Amino acid sequence: MIWKVAVRIARREALRHKGRSALVAAMLALPVAGASAADTLYHTTKLTTVEQLQRDLGHADALVSYVAPTPIEQLPDGTVPGSAQAGGMLSGALQGVQVASPVDSGVLPSGSRVVPLPNQQELRVEAPQGADSVPVVERDLGDPLLSGLYVPKAGRAPRAAGEVTLSTSLLSSLDKHIGDQLTAEFLTPGQVPDKNGQLPKHQLTIVGEDDDPAHLDADEVIAYPGTLPAVPDDAGPTQWLAQIPGGLNWAQVQKLNQGGYSAESRLVVENPPPDSAVPLMQHYHAASVGSSRLTQALLAVGAVGIVMALLEVVLLAGPAFAVGARKRRRDFGLMGAAGADHRMVRAVVLADGLVLGAVGGVVGALAGIGLGRLALPEAVDFTHREPGAFRIAPGDLAGAALIGVVTGLIAALIPAVITGRQQVLESLTGGRRGARGVPWKLATLGAVILAAGLAATGYAVFRPGIHTVPLVGGIAVSELGVVACTPLLVALTGKLGRLLPLTGRMALRDSARNRGRTAPAVAAILAAVAGSTAVATLLTTNDAQGRAQYHSTLRPGQVALMFGAAAQQQEEQQSGGSLRYNGTPTGPDLTPVDAAKAIAAISAVLPVRSAAVIPTQDYNGFVPVSIVVKRTPANDCPFFNGNGGAVVLPPGQGGESMIQSDPRCQAAFGGGQVVPGDAATLRALTGTVDPQAEKILAAGGMVVFSPFDLTGTAPAGGAPRATIALQRDCPPAGLDLPDDLRSQFAPYCAGPPPADLTLPAAVARTKDGSAVNGVRALIPQSAADKYRVKYVPSMVLFDTTRMPTKAEQERANAAAESLGTTALLDVERGYQGGNDTTMLALAAVAAFVTLGAAAISTGLAITDGQADLETLAAVGARPRMRRALAGSQATITAVLGTVLGSATGLVPAVAIVEARSHSFVQSALQGRSGHGLRGLIGGGPTVHAQSYLTIPWTFLIGTIVIVPMLAGIAAALVTRSKIEIRRRRG
Template sequence: MSGRLATWRVALRIARRDALRAKGRSALVVAMIALPILGVTAADLALRSGDLSRSEELTRDFGRADARYQVETNGSPVQQSPTGNELHYLDESSWEETPDRTAEEVAAELGGMLPAGTEILTDRSTHGVVHSRTGLLTTEIRELDAASPLTEGMLTLLRGHFPEGPDEVAATQAFLDESGLYVGSELRVKDDDRTYRITGAYELPGELNNQQIVALPGAVLPLPESASGGDGWLDTRVSALVGVPDGPVTWDMVMAANERGLSVDSRAVILDPPPDSEVPLYQDGMSMGDYSSEADPMVVAGAVTAVSLIILEICLLAGPAFAVGARRSRRQLGLVGSNGGDRRHLRAIMLASGVVLGAVAAVIGVVGGLVLTLLAHPLIENQSGSRFGPWDFRVLELVGIAVLAVLVGLCAALVPAFSAARSSVLDSLTGRRGVRRSGRVLPVIGVCALVLGAALAIVGGLTMNSSVVVAAGSIMAELGLVALTPLLVGVFGRLARWLPLAGRLALRDAARNRGRTAPAVAAVLAAVAGTVAVATALASDDAEHRADYRPMLPEGTVSIGSWDFAENQLDRAGAIAEDSLPVDVRADAYRIRVGAEGCDPYDFDPANACGLAEAVVPPERLCPLWQPEAESLTVAERRELNDDPRCAEGDQGWAIEGSALTVAGPELLTVLGVDPAQAEEAARALERGEAVAFNDRTVDDEGRITVQVYETQPENWNEDGSPAEEPDAVATFTAHRVDAKGYGFPPIISPTAAEAQGLDTELAEIYYSTTRVPTGAEEQAFDAMLAEELGTPPSTYIEDGYESEAAMGLLILGLAAMVITLGAAGIATGLAQADSEADLATLAAVGAAPRVRRTLSGLQCGLIAAMGVLLGAVSGLIPAMGLRLAEHRSEVASWEDSVDQGWGSGPRPELFIELPWATFAQLIVVVPLVACLLAALLTRSRMHLARRAG
């Protein structure tokens, strides 16, 4: 045992001296191992610090308070789960009512329920419209004494101070950025003469992007009706924070509050919930308990794959460096052998080199990762939209990461160590490398692993619906392709004959030294494969979301309209739009008016309501799935009918509410983006008095559309939802079918055709096409001008179109892959230069131009990057396709179950596999070119021959 310790002590001393002697090569090895370790360390600290405990989450939710009491009803009892995730209204009608309990009433009620000395802090929030720098902006308005000690941890003051008087407010930084205001600005609510000075900027630690202003209780609310930006009582919440002096808020106190229509988030109850036997909600069978958070198998599979590829990449990057180091130290190893050292000693010296450099890399990587996270945490927090909690340094995990670095260095030195131990002393002293043929076993294993892994990943996604199987297959295929890399490098080398001198030298050098080139190519392959897999998943998700997006109108289209606004007011609103927005074509759309003057279309009381104009749906157009007898259908019949065109969902969009027909001119067809040829034919049909239809739902077998008119609301209805009474009038139109997206519009007739049928009309909406999508500042200015000119403006809508959230993620992935690829290719090029000094000296000796050395280095780097990127792009598609197939299979199973049970219908989920072409172009074209240029620029064109090579 003492002999082994002595051997390793000498080996470590030799390895340390050799590392100091060859500082350049040692720095490359340390960089190879330290860079991934740095990333893993940074990710560990960021994830641990960003993963808040339940207690920390509660502090962000309601500060230092013991509980938050929330108004749910006007007094009717409710039942809740201990964590507040589930709520049940005992009075079934109470959830529809609007709680009108004021903050003062809630505070008074809590004062009688809670112990004496309890601190009660009311918290009320709603959404309202305020003036921004350029116009109007909808934001959250909150009334809370933010300076109270109870709110500590809820809001973080950035500068200034929280409001201290009724004429002061503070605003989140997100609101200031969006509105263009700043601390010291004057803020005014729409249609309110009062002004408020912004005294401070703050942020919500868990919602950095939330736009909010906070004022003292009673300072801003209630808002003028025209300034309300919410959707009813669901957007206006009244709650109270309480601090109990003599103990926590217990479960009995929570249930007492439930009896009065209040839900409670109690810190003590959430952290230490009562048994299910004491929870009334569970006893009544209304719940199966709170939802537990389980890890997403897709995320777990992705994480396992990513970690495996990182470890693989480290070994691949470090292995060639140790191989080069072994060749550069062959004379030293030969001297050890000639002085009595055996193979055990030679292996120990090479392995000790891996341990020494791995230990140095561990220190640099761990320390660098910690420092990087400490410096970059504001950027990480802003990207994630949430602040870290307290710094969470997991010492055991950091030690494990450091040990991993040492083990990786040791593993990377294994193959060079055994190769050096097998070399004869004579070969080591003379420097002869000998000739070794490439093995045939490794390529065969690689092909088998690639085929089996790819099949397993695809089959796992198609049939097993298992992300674990997909991950296992992906890793197996990746390892198989890595095993094939030496063979593929040799295949690439055969292309050298078609290249000029420098390219021929670079490619042949890469093929001849596969032990150095193949691992570097494989390392680039691993990095690019992970990037392509994630980028493909992001692009596919984005394509699915884009397909699911249902625009209300064509992109950029402006809609102005309201039932209560007179025609002259809408005309004025249209003039404002023409002055402030990049509008193009205007189209006026009228609705059919039925009933007495001044009737209320939203009142279903026959005494006050308007009449009804309804387009008749022919019996042959009705979907059986929507009829009362649908309950008797079999599963097979449901699935068959689900594909029936009659049961397809109609166009979703901006339908003229309350009208069976749209009365408009051909300009509306232009605004809706109908093909010019079809629009011209449809315009002629409108002139003939026909109705232009976008679907066949209301078109009977004879090609006609029938509209029934009821002067008053029918009192009797059939089971299928149609009126059971005879109509007061019937209008019939010949249908002209247009194959275009209708955006929910009913059939269009001309004003002349409506008049000919005796139908009264009124202006309902004004539509504008635009030359481009209006900016946010233009929309705010438009809203402000409407409010200023018309007081209470009409409702407006601007279709902004689908906004992709994947572009930034794809860009970050591409840049990260570029950095890793450039690093791996640059390191491999540096090793090639260190390993090829004799060849370069020979080139200089025979008169090669100085630029040949620079060009050779650039092409060496570019070729390694190009080979790795091409193979990685193909390899990364395997896990991406497997995981997408597994996810799609899960969606289809859920859809089939919903259809079979009669819970819903709709089209079968589609499989979206979108290739990230922009990322491919960035990796396949840009990265190799950048690698080639950087290597050429950073390489000296001349070299000095101190002595004859060899």
Template structure:
């Protein structure tokens, strides 16, 4: 193809670019914005996607290697040490390695960075934290941590804390007191002054405190100690040395090997297939192609109307070119050259502007979310070049059809000022209907099966293409219906139908964006509805319980005092269980009520031959008609009637009478004989070896049935319920293991719950405060985000197309003004034009998005956990957010209409019109 024919076209395009700045700026925005979005996302993603080489400083500081014990058996590992597999079927324990053993095996200068659990004293109690012992400010650990504020510790009484700890009131300048995790509340802790805040990426704990290795509070204690072994020195660790250490069970991340991986490293492995690196799957490539094609399609639909209006504004100029001897090819080249010039400049500008915008986001993220750590700033040059090229290609594609129309126009009619008639191709609606049907079939038939998400995506794209093909006919049909509408809408619908080459792409652009948002909204709403359905409450709604470990009655008394202070008018009601547990003992208390047909001795001592059914092993559910596959079970509960009522149990008169008379409540009538009595056994079971029992007590007690309490789909089964008075009368030992907060009209506030939790942790090693609030997650934020995205797409597409239509119809508006139309008529026409474009595009997008939305919700919600915790394929949940769709489909177009009506000029200068 000769370039000689393009030189005049490019010269005309350059002049047009300077002469019509507004129209070309609009085209540039339509093309450049998607490219800018892709460029920005690619830059941020490339920065956040850290390679093995980029992660080295965070893992090693400036050391030569990271050594990780895996056990005593030989291993294979991948080249960067992030994955390994043992070569022994038995396996071994990594805890066998001590720092001295690792140092001996490595035979070099080994730096041992320790981290251990601890607690930090607060005004109300204690907060669990993770203490890291490392000289993070030293040159040898440069890159191991990221400083956010202040400086690194220089003395043993200084610390650096994570942003999470600083946000809890312990920022720079504060003094903190640290205690070992198992320390009692009366123990004295070690104080330190906070001199900085920062993040250690390899320590996955938001609550982190970092001190120097010799600091007293940083010394590891107990078994909960983690080690990071760094090999220092000038000599790099070769792959051969890595394989030698693999033979003794040490995985190694070597700086030298990661930076310069040997080409044949897999050949040195015993089982190289375990570390085969697979390329991207066909499904991933299909999704990438789908995303790229969607972006190009959106650019074409957004820029197409602008090119169509531009060609209409140049009709006379192009007709003069043809009248002067120019061929149809010359006319096409002029239009395409303008698209190439504007599109290329816009695409390149969008790609380049994405770099500083991405850099701004990378700079802002750690300041908005201090805990976040991004990698070194990277520019994804290949995606940027591809995005720029696609933007230019999309601009050319968007201008192709207006260029063809311009080349075929009637020169005489154009020079005479007549516009001509536009008709849709007859075969286009048929093609659109076929594509719509094929896309819907793919989404609903193949997409509703397991792994059908890609069929849904492909079917959605095909449906969008089909709807685009149908759109000119739909716009023409709307124009024929305009005769029944008020004047403003009648003029708008007729103008849209007459200029469907301009209107149809704009409506299609709005439709494509709304269809995608509709699909996402239905899928997300359905997934949220499934989460709400499958939520498993732990106890009755609004109930607050407290559990603690290894505490005495005095502790519970103090806890009750604290609860009264934080929740005035309420108190803790004791809840316990039969038997006593000695800390560290292998003996554990147990309860057994023999069902009918089961052994009359403790079930742990019964032979397998005497156990006819599961009813004997799971005696709590024996005889239940609605026997669950999954339930929470407690052998016994010791509580008075007030505590039971607070827990949510509703007792009838007979059950209350049995409790008051010294009896027990059992979960099933099968455990009670005809005389309304049951055999209750209490004993201790030895779990240190062969099962045996001690302290067996057998009691014949009055009993009544109390069906298990159901919370959602979870059944709470309690073996035996009795009051503390009854336990004392029977001579059965019991201990308080938890407490329930007395009932109130309102649940305990989250603030009071957190304060109570913190206060109780200050007095014992373990305490948990839990309030059952039901499923309280919110879908509001994702919903608002989807509405914002859809509203932005509808507003941009509608207002852009409306502005183009107003520019194109200025002669008509001037003619109307000349024959006596009121000034507000143009405002009415602008609002009506926006209503037609926005409403038609939004409703069409919702209609198109409903099918893939329902289809994608099918595999997303049909797979769920059953009562046994297994993944099963069941009945899907389809939740359509009608209110959101109504806001997008009706509310946003009306908003666009109001903006268009208020923002347009009422009066125009008269335009000389020739005959039409």
């Protein structure tokens, strides 16, 4: 009965004060609308099983893939974890081995039909900017089994050789339309250029526009089968769409696995087998783990973010309920005089939160659906994925609306408790307004909470390993502790009023006296500024770390033209190094360009001083041998010389600092090949002339770039010496491998390894004294011939007189594309970090919340302090006093919030930076595993244990100084000067 009356009173009060009610309902609706919009987008973009199968399989029953020439194990969804089968998946050695289709090999049931999906190739097409290399695949889009693999936008499917469809992004970039002719060069290995180095040109007819639904931004050409030339020694297609009578069950999938094939089966995905029937789940426990540490961390951070967003709303809406309850004190006094007890008064105030929360929840849920629909195109542009059918989840929307109700009740809880404690006589006579005393009890609780949060954060940071839950939980609890201390801090700042002029003194003391509305606004600003400060600090630290750790394989201003194998491996690194199971080279033509023509073409458009050809080890997807520099034990990195390269570190932070400070360990992360070269190669790498090093190199010696690579001196005080050795990565003798796979290793692994080779050596440095990171050592060609390691030209290195401009680089790219093969041009411009756009966005978010909270707090203060303003006007205060007072109140609120928020935001930033610095061993192992061209082209990962913590002073100064000034000016401008003296009450 009490709640029925309370809700009726709250509903009438909300209708009586529509402006204030709409403001509070809007604040409560904001997080609900955001949650509803996010939920709607999630369910729309998250494909159902049927939709995902349509994209993967079209109308086929299964997608069958050849994985390896050995039995494999897979998950029911068709995934084959590479790490679990790394010992048996050495299919990169299968050069020239023909892969049989699943029908011919007999692994599919009789009566099955398969449609091959040939491997991707490359085309060079004429573009407005000169030329462009794009991927091309052959597909018969008219086959019913392929229906659903691509999204047709316009035109028709190709029906004859020479007809193609293009993706939307490619049509736009090439400025082509359906019906136009596409001039293209086939970059298929084996294509022979003419005497001018140009490949034959072919005219292809554009007949349609089709997009890959999983990669709407991809530039792709789809050609009718038979359009592209055959690839020499091609292993054939490695994927097939299969139509199988009765579908493909799990037992049949396991039969496929025994033959080295995997399958994504419609029947199995829709009816997955139990984990006990999946061998991979039993043998490899990691494959059955449903969530990774990264997923758990993201979920934890997301949960904390949601809680903090709701806390922001509670902090902003709570003062509005408090002021509303204070304006109705006389009404509550009359209720008490009529017999209402404290429970009834509390129920009426809580009912305000219930009614406005219900309105905000319903409106927010409905608005979220509309926002989700409006934001869907933007989500598609962001993810570049075709969404599923537009879907809403009624249960989730009801839960979001319930969040609005709960948020309203929580926001009204403290005002209800305070109002319920007031005496009837005090309510009827007005009594004394404002808080009395200092809130030591709440501050003491906040200090305890803050200490607990800091302790949890410190545990997560300084304990070995990664501890996501205590780290994220400690950060959240610490912020809540600071929020609990805010009322005390606001009360103490009131004692500083004597240092300010009249309006500032009045505003500061009013804020301290009415901390029930000031402290929540300050806490809301604190939470927003703390979050933006933490992110800004992390971005600034990352930028500083990237700048300090940046080690290019080129010197500033140098230009590298990579081609053949080097260009292919660089593209593989940029695309994530996806694993190819058939072992055949795919993508660009591996034939090197004519070095003389390349030098002439690039020198014509860039300010080139000199150029040299840099060779690298021949790369065909399978290189089990390489030449390495062999150090003495005293010169080797002490952290990588035990247990087959395992990292051995002393315990504690000191051990981590040692690895970055020991110069012997730099080569462990820098990577780089040992390559043959001459004086021109040395000058191109160092940018200077070193007569002594060139003399030793010409005499059959070698040049190294680190003094730790020297192994001693020759007898009788001769030149220093260095040692090289042949490193072989061969399978163990007892490993069961197919004969055709083992035969690929035979030329490299037969017999004992050749003996080490010690040569006279010189140490060379670059012009500016920095290290050479791309090449470990230069050796004479005779040394490479002794080890029977084949090197081919892979790069032309240009030394320039100045930094090339962007326009010159674009012209150089066009010149590289015209050389008759795929080539990649790289201009070294130094570290290109910076987060200006992101920092501006963070500043905008912090400013928006700060200005909003300051405006709400100021508006409530003006409304709540109307009697004081009337008194000031009665004793002769000027009209502009009201503007000055409003500006002072907004400025003080914003200053308190931004200062506390900036200090609080540094805590999680420091914690995350320090926690991250403890995870360097993982990166160190990755850097140690780099080999081959990885060091020559891209450089291995560089690891440092120090935190590089950097404070974003510009961001903090702008947040603490500029934003409060804007808040004060805005409040003064929008406040009316004239004070309306109301009719005297009582």
